[in-house]
Amino acid sequence: MRLALRLALLLAAVLALVACSEKEQVAEFKRGKYQGKPDNQSWANDPLPAEFRGGTWAKGDRTAWEEQIKKRQLAQHEYRRIYQ
Amino acid sequence: MARMKFLCDAERCIECNGCVTACKNENEVPWGVNRRRVVTINDGVVGAEKSISVACMHCSDAPCMAVCPVDCFYRTDDGVVLHDKDLCIGCGYCFYACPFGAPQFPQAGAFGLRGKMDKCTFCAGGPEPDRSDAEFRKYGRNRLAEGKLPACAEMCSTKALLGGDGDVIADIYRERVLRRGRGADLWGWSSAYGVKPGAQPPVQQPAPTRGKS
Numbered sequence A: 001m002r003l004a005l006r007l008a009l010l011l012a013a014v015l016a017l018v019a020c021s022e023k024e025q026v027a028e029f030k031r032g033k034y035q036g037k038p039d040n041q042s043w044a045n046d047p048l049p050a051e052f053r054g055g056t057w058a059k060g061d062r063t064a065w066e067e068q069i070k071k072r073q074l075a076q077h078e079y080r081r082i083y084q
Numbered sequence B: 001m002a003r004m005k006f007l008c009d010a011e012r013c014i015e016c017n018g019c020v021t022a023c024k025n026e027n028e029v030p031w032g033v034n035r036r037r038v039v040t041i042n043d044g045v046v047g048a049e050k051s052i053s054v055a056c057m058h059c060s061d062a063p064c065m066a067v068c069p070v071d072c073f074y075r076t077d078d079g080v081v082l083h084d085k086d087l088c089i090g091c092g093y094c095f096y097a098c099p100f101g102a103p104q105f106p107q108a109g110a111f112g113l114r115g116k117m118d119k120c121t122f123c124a125g126g127p128e129p130d131r132s133d134a135e136f137r138k139y140g141r142n143r144l145a146e147g148k149l150p151a152c153a154e155m156c157s158t159k160a161l162l163g164g165d166g167d168v169i170a171d172i173y174r175e176r177v178l179r180r181g182r183g184a185d186l187w188g189w190s191s192a193y194g195v196k197p198g199a200q201p202p203v204q205q206p207a208p209t210r211g212k213s
């Protein structure tokens, strides 16, 4: 009897835990792998001449390019731009 | 970097359509194609009118990408959803799949011949050499490769439309909302419609007889 109870409890625990597992629901990202032509990365370019105000980064330096983009993003924050 | 996103602040947007114009101009988008548009609800109802600017939202799990029969969509490392126009057959499936009506089709001729799909590129061009003439002709300007952000967001006069890394623009928006003395209620059903989902809508004041132009 006790064994049956134990087994039942074990089964209940297993069933309860099954609900905790989660199936991946997001489709796999396709980074540049698709039927079309390959594209290069935004940071794989030289920055524009200074008069076009595109900032500076070294060609291929992703971190520097991201810093430049972040500067532009924060320039949209007029509370910081104006008051600080 | 996380993912490139747009966020439009419904309490700031004044329906000036400047973002639409900036997009058209920057990318030389053809007549009949609107990569960005401004949607207004309760137009003309005093106090209840709200506008937001909508374009492709560069979905993290993009339905357009899932349905395209020729598999011509791809996602860049910054989370921008782009497509190859050389491959697109103009079937229109992506338009049906997209929750935002972002894919657009140039039409020509008496029978409304449908061209290749065109949509917002987050000013990131497409699969042609960056900043080349070919890229500009097919997809518009590649501002990300110039170290800049989409033209619509960068020129928005009220800064209602924010564009950039989802984390960064969400922080900007959060700070604004806190300054306004409001919380999570700012963006959502009850702010937009004045009621909780399922409840009755507010009694609408009659719209002015002279329509807005």
Ligand code: SF4
Binding pocket: B008, B012, B013, B014, B015, B016, B017, B018, B019, B020, B038, B051, B052, B053, B155, B156, B157, B158, B159, B160, B161
């Ligand atoms: S430019 Fe800004 S304020 Fe004007 S319609 Fe676009 S999002 Fe709204």
Ligand code: SF4
Binding pocket: B055, B056, B057, B058, B059, B062, B063, B064, B065, B081, B097, B098, B099, B100, B101, B102, B103, B119
């Ligand atoms: S076209 Fe529509 S479905 Fe595709 S990424 Fe843009 S908003 Fe999402």
Ligand code: SF4
Binding pocket: B067, B068, B069, B070, B071, B072, B083, B087, B088, B089, B090, B091, B092, B093, B094, B095, B103, B116, B117
């Ligand atoms: S219209 Fe072009 S991009 Fe859209 S689903 Fe059809 S082939 Fe793909």
